[in-house]
Amino acid sequence: MVDVLLDFMLGPFxxxxxxxxxxxxxxxxxxxxxxxGKMWVAKKNRQEVETS
Structure with missing residues (x-):
């Protein structure tokens, strides 16, 4: 049943x-x-803004 629904909703994907x-x-x-990595860069940028 789930496979039929997934085939219908996703099709070729x-x-x-x-x-x-x-x-x-x-x-x-x-x-x-x-x-x-994204969290680390955001933290680094936030620290730079706070110190300036």
Missing amino acids: RGIGEFYYEHQMIFNPIVILAAF
Whole structure:
């Protein structure tokens, strides 16, 4: 039942999800590192603004 709904809602993009699930051990650390990097840069910029 869920597969039918996903096929209907995602259509041809269903293959992207399957690709992600097959390679999620590669993609998840990249996304986490990008989020931490963005937080670190924002913190650094905020500290520079406060000190000036």
